[in-house]
Amino acid sequence: MTNITARERLLNAAVESFAEKGFSGTTTRDIASRAGMSPAAVYVHHDTKESLLFTVSLEGHRHSLDVISAAAATSNDPVERLRTMVYDFSLWHADNSRVGRIVQYEFHALTPEHRAEIAKLRRGIEKTMQDALADGVDKGVLDVADIPGTALALLSLGVDLVRWFVPGGTRTADELATLHAELAVRMTLRAPSSRASR
Amino acid sequence: MTNITARERLLNAAVESFAEKGFSGTTTRDIASRAGMSPAAVYVHHDTKESLLFTVSLEGHRHSLDVISAAAATSNDPVERLRTMVYDFSLWHADNSRVGRIVQYEFHALTPEHRAEIAKLRRGIEKTMQDALADGVDKGVLDVADIPGTALALLSLGVDLVRWFVPGGTRTADELATLHAELAVRMTLRAPSSRASR
DNA sequence: GCATACGCTAAGCGCTTGCTTAGTTTGCAA
DNA sequence: TTGCAAACTAAGCAAGCGCTTAGCGTATGC
Helix, strand or coil: CHHHHHHHHHHHHHHHHHHHHCCCCCCHHHHHHHCCCCHHHHHHHCCCHHHHHHHHHHHHHHHHHHHHHHHHCCCCCHHHHHHHHHHHHHHHHHHCHHHHHHHHHCHHHCCHHHHHHHHHHHHHHHHHHHHHHHHHHHCCCECCCCHHHHHHHHHHHHHHHCCCCCCCCCCCHHHHHHHHHHHHHHHHECCHHHHHCC | CHHHHHHHHHHHHHHHHHHHHCCCCCCHHHHHHHCCCCHHHHHHHCCCHHHHHHHHHHHHHHHHHHHHHHHHCCCCCHHHHHHHHHHHHHHHHHHCHHHHHHHHHCHHHCCHHHHHHHHHHHHHHHHHHHHHHHHHHHCCCECCCCHHHHHHHHHHHHHHHHHHCCCCCCCCHHHHHHHHHHHHHHHHECCHHHHHCC
């Protein structure tokens, strides 16, 4: 009970510190003091500093994969589905921008084994977006010449927002996600004339 | 003469190391040995490790601002101008992905004074893109409801590519930049029906 | 009422860090 | 030939690093 709480307090402290100073810029003493504990207490609940990063990164990647997968299953209409996927993916990054920064920018700090495991989840995210575009093209609703490249561009909208988004700024997470969803549709929608020609 | 060469060899070594391991993950001994010098030689040519980062970051920001400013001046046609701006901005990031990673991801490692100076250049980049969009809207050629948000999204295409782009991969820098330029036009172009209504 | 296990800390080990100091080498002006 | 500045290195300092060890207090099962 208290075991779980202390472990999670340390994980939350690690998220704060990694997001603010990066993995290499964070000391185990930082994490411990943010969690209100002595430096040695970190090692009661976590093996190494890197395993803390791996736990945070794995959880973050799983969440964002879950979010985009769930969105992909909400509709059979390619346009509405794409709108939901981009909206939810960008919203998740805005609502979790600290975890998002760790997910996106600290990938290289993982051990090769952990990196390989997380790379699989990343491929899953890209695949989900590619499949949604391919289905829309098949149904004649979307016009996408370069599916992998366009999928990456759509994901970039969500990914890159963690670099500058601040909660409580001039723009809400919902407004940003709505904008991204609209831009995504415009990037991929087949023009009326070419749709008529089908 | 040799002074300039040694100074630049150290800067190149710093670019390699910062891009690969991040600023905090890089040691001054890394930089020195990559430049084929002793650790102390770094301090003959540069004040601190952070001043090396500042020099690299400042030069990188200036280059990318120059690139997008020059592109903004190539045409009066809003569509062609936007296409050129996005193409050149993404191309620069693909051709300079190591410097791009430092520019984008090591901003927080700068001292507050240096950060403030570089923030000005960043605002210049955003302003240039916003002005191009606003002019296109004024001329009735583009349809952009949220100009600051859309400008950020267009820049995100170039910025985020440094996270995954590898020279010599399946995609050339030119192909990627061409794709981004096309997507940018689709994101912002006024639809024929709404253009007719003007 | 005692033994045991658990959550945690004080102290610190061996190593690496950014940077400095003191001194050597080199090339060139007078 | 001498004098001197500039480029560079060997050695090392103080501080900070990830992580370990030894031990303390407390709660729980018996």
